[in-house]
Amino acid sequence: MAIAKAERLMNLALCLLGTRRPLSKRELRESIEAYLEAGSDDSFNRMFERDKDDLRELGLVIETVENLDGEVGYLARRDSNRLPPIALDAEEAAALGLAAKVWQQARLAGAASGALQKLRAAGLPEDVDPYEAHGALEPRIPVHEAAFEPLMLACRDRRPVVFDYRKATAARPEQRHVEPWALECWRGHWYLAGWDRDRGAERVFRLSRITGKVRSRSGRFTAEIPDVVTVRETVASWAGENADRSALIRLRTDAGYPLRAKATAVRELGDGWDELEIPYGHGLDAWLVEFGPDVVVLEPAELRADVVDRLRAVAKG
Numbered sequence: 001m002a003i004a005k006a007e008r009l010m011n012l013a014l015c016l017l018g019t020r021r022p023l024s025k026r027e028l029r030e031s032i033e034a035y036l037e038a039g040s041d042d043s044f045n046r047m048f049e050r051d052k053d054d055l056r057e058l059g060l061v062i063e064t065v066e067n068l069d070g071e072v073g074y075l076a077r078r079d080s081n082r083l084p085p086i087a088l089d090a091e092e093a094a095a096l097g098l099a100a101k102v103w104q105q106a107r108l109a110g111a112a113s114g115a116l117q118k119l120r121a122a123g124l125p126e127d128v129d130p131y132e133a134h135g136a137l138e139p140r141i142p143v144h145e146a147a148f149e150p151l152m153l154a155c156r157d158r159r160p161v162v163f164d165y166r167k168a169t170a171a172r173p174e175q176r177h178v179e180p181w182a183l184e185c186w187r188g189h190w191y192l193a194g195w196d197r198d199r200g201a202e203r204v205f206r207l208s209r210i211t212g213k214v215r216s217r218s219g220r221f222t223a224e225i226p227d228v229v230t231v232r233e234t235v236a237s238w239a240g241e242n243a244d245r246s247a248l249i250r251l252r253t254d255a256g257y258p259l260r261a262k263a264t265a266v267r268e269l270g271d272g273w274d275e276l277e278i279p280y281g282h283g284l285d286a287w288l289v290e291f292g293p294d295v296v297v298l299e300p301a302e303l304r305a306d307v308v309d310r311l312r313a314v315a316k317g
Contacts, residue, residue, distance in 0.1 A: 005051075008034040012051050013060060017081065022065040022073025145207040148183070150214040151192055155180045160197070160217040163210050171314055173211045178203070179221045184231035193231045195223035204231055247280035248298040255294040285310060 011032045015023060029035040029044055038044035052074070056062055061080040065073050147163065154161045161180055166173040179195040189206060196203040251259060253272050260266065265277040275298070278284075285306035288295050297304040 004034065008032065008047075009051055009054060009058075012048075013055055013076070016055075016060070016062060016074060016076035017078060019075050022063070022067070022075045024071055024073050028074070145190060145210070147207045147210040147214045148190060150216070151180055151207070152183055154214070154216060155183060155192075158221055160219060160221065161214050162217055163214045164212045165205055166209050166211055171316075173209075176203075176205070177217075178205070179223055181225055182229040182231060183207075186231065191231050193229045195221070197222065202226075245280040245300070246277050247284065247300065247303050249276050249278060249288070250274070250296040250298060251276050251291075252294040256291050259288075259291070259295070289314070 011034070012028065015028060015031055023031075025045070025048060028048070029038075035044055035048065038047055052062060059081075060076055062074055062076050063080070065075065067073060151161065153159075159180075160177065162175060162177050164173040165176045177197040178192070179197065180192055181194045183190060183192055185191075189208060192205045192207060194203065194205075195201075246264065249259070250269065250273050253268075253274055259276060259278060262278050263276040264279070267275045269275050280300070280303060285303055288297065288303075288307050289310045295307075297307050
């Protein structure tokens with residue numbers, strides 16, 4: 001079975017690379033013996049779509065073109081599938097190896113290994129071992145969220161998605177229609193940046209708050225993708241990293257360690273409470289709400305009011 005599939009993929013790749021014009025599904029089916037033997041149109045369509053996705057995963061750039069009659073055709077232009085010789089020095093190869101090792105324990109382990117194999121084929125010197133140890137530390141990026149892989153593929157393929165998302169201040173999740181741009185990890189949590197179609201604005205979503213499955217949608221992106229997507233800067237501003245003021249809060253003893261790590265001053269109050277002075281920036285109210293009854297805002301008054309309003313909204317459901 002593996003040999004038959006490899007031969008079918010090779011034949012499909014040769015057809016797409018050898019044509020000067022887009023070939024329709026019908027023409028491809030008539031040109032490849034394995035497709036002619038497909039029992040039905042549905043069986044052929046499923047086989048073709050899987051093969052097309054497999055070739056793209058292997059690195060073949062396949063274009064989809066629609067002619068004047070509305071018929072869809074496929075081709076792989078040679079200039080789009082030709083890489084110049086790749087020359088890497090020892091430091092560059094070490095950087096690639098480090099990046100690949102980061103993903104060895106995560107969902108992108110297969111993709112990282114495949115990328116290195118493609119670099120070998122494109123000219124990476126055989127005497128350079130990207131997996132060779134270059135230090136005492138072994139970096140890893142954990143990826144526990146089920147939403148990561150479908151979102152990563154959607155970012156790569158520029159496909160809109162739909163998912164249910166529960167905000168920190170909401171009792172129930174809401175459906176969001178998003179054009180995904182980029183994924184970034186910040187302090188152990190993964191975030192998605194993209195265009196929220198319902199709100200008509202750029203938004204950043206924390207993957208751990210996505211509930212249920214991420215579902216792909218057909219169609220093109222409606223918003224222009226910015227040259228630079230600032231996920232970390234956005235999340236940092238939520239967490240008060242860009243603070244220009246201070247806030248005074250009461251915090252239960254042995255609770256709220258992330259808040260304690262940011263505190264510029266801590267004073268024991270007794271009776272199970274401490275008083276903390278923490279940086280106050282945009283989004284601090286949303287973050288404090290996550291600690292629930294373990295936090296009481298003392299000042300400033302506007303921050304206390306914002307936190308109370310958010311807690312009331314959650315209580316109302």
